Amino acid sequence: MEERVEAMLDSNVTNSELKLHTEKFNQAMRDGKCDVDTKFQYAVTLSRSRISADHHRAITLLEDLCVSGDPEAFRDYLFYLIIVNIKLHDYVRALECAKKFLEIEPSNRQVQDLKTYAEKKRFNTGMKGLAIVGGVALAAGALVMAFKNK
Structure with missing residues (x-):
């Protein structure tokens, strides 16, 4: 399961493909003729970028499409x-979207796998955060003890 999900997540767009879709989208916006399909294709392309700013732009477009598409x-x-x-x-947001998707299509295996992956990542991230907080607390305690003993 994890290999399938990582393959989906690692599907990256080429620079030339990104440039082509960006130019097409920008031209459609300038012409005032940006239809739903152009916006969606651009959002998908941005979602496959290696750049996090492109991912944020993809989210903006996709959320707009959820409302007006x-x-x-x-x-x-x-x-x-x-x-x-x-x-x-942003595993919490990913899980919210997965829940909405599975309400529409409960048997979708890809989304079930993405949901499981996001749950696992969210848990691991939380555990790392707790370990860091615990380590900081332990270090602070050790410092307090060291100063007390002086």
Whole structure:
């Protein structure tokens, strides 16, 4: 399962492909003719970028599409929101999107795998945070004891 998810997350866009979609999107915006498909394709391209600023832009576009895009494609928008939020390590948001997606299509294996992956990452991140806090508290305690004994 984890290998499948990491393969989805590691699918990166080439610089030329990113440039092409950026130019197409920007031209459509300048012309006032940016349709739902152009916006979605650009968001998907940004979601496959290696640059986190592109991921944030993808989230903005995908969230806008969730509100104003094609209702029939809502689950597609959610799917890419899950992926981008995982890439940004926002596991809580990724899990919220996965929950909404699975309400629509409960048997979707890819989203179930993404949800499990995000849950595992969120747990591991929380455990690392606790370990750091515990280490800091231990070090502070040791310093207090060292000063007390002087």
